[in-house]
Ligand SMILES: Nc1ncnc2c1ncn2[C@@H]1O[C@H](COP(=O)(O)OP(=O)(O)O)[C@@H](O)[C@H]1O
């Protein structure tokens with residue numbers, strides 16, 4: 252089974268940026284392929300990976316519910332499977348599936364079931380799955396079989412951020428998927444570190460911080476120009492720090508291959 256990494260947190264904390272950098276690190280430094288899933292309705296993972304996303308699973312769902320679809324002689328199941336496959340962008344070292352905007356009040360269980368089947372299939376075909384989640388992690392709550400091996404909860408370095416971390420940790424415990432490891436990280440932390448009031452708040456809430464990722468000017472400038480994370484220098488401080496975090500927490504059996512021995 253694939254090693255499943257899920258990235259969660261409040262909007263604007265850096266989930267997509269860290270997800271994209273994780274995908275770059277796994278493909279370029281560890282040399283393994285990744286199935287990437289953008290489960291945030293405010294889809295941006297594709298752009299950060301330098302891709303132009305045209306089809307999302309939500310569009311497909313809408314079309315089917317609105318009966319705008321010509322199944323062209325295919326069974327409905329087959330058509331949906333085909334359409335899901337059509338919405339995947341394939342690159343040499345990773346694939347991206349974009350879920351798109353939320354479902355609204357209608358029940359699209361049928362497509363969701365097929366999507367789940369697809370995710371199960373992907374889980375056996377790739378060494379890594381990386382999912383950029385929405386704040387409420389609804390995507391994870393819909394999954395039935397794929398467990399999460401590593402959940403990264405991203406926060407801004409503020410009191411509101413600390414309270415949100417506590418809330419998301421509790422939410423993660425209530426999800427119907429097994430989550431093997433959970434890590435809270437602070438992102439965009441200024442040079443002078445985190446405020447002592449924040450540390451006290453984190454301590455009083457019992458929230459442990461596993462990594463502190465700095466505010467990074469190059470990452471910020473890169474995003475301001477709309478460039479992909481592949482444009483960021485390999486020596487970049489945030490990229491290197493995230494890499495060390497992954498090296499520490501990924502199973503050694505999955506990271507033993509270096510760039511020289513890409514699979
Ligand atoms: N460590 C960082 N240093 C500098 N800018 C960052 C950092 N992490 C994220 N950003 C910037 O913050 C903004 C929000 O990040 P994004 O990844 O889109 O957040 P989210 O996916 O949680 O909404 C983007 O402009 C991104 O470039």
Ligand SMILES: [Mg+2]
Nearest residue numbers: 266267291295
């Ligand atoms: Mg995002």
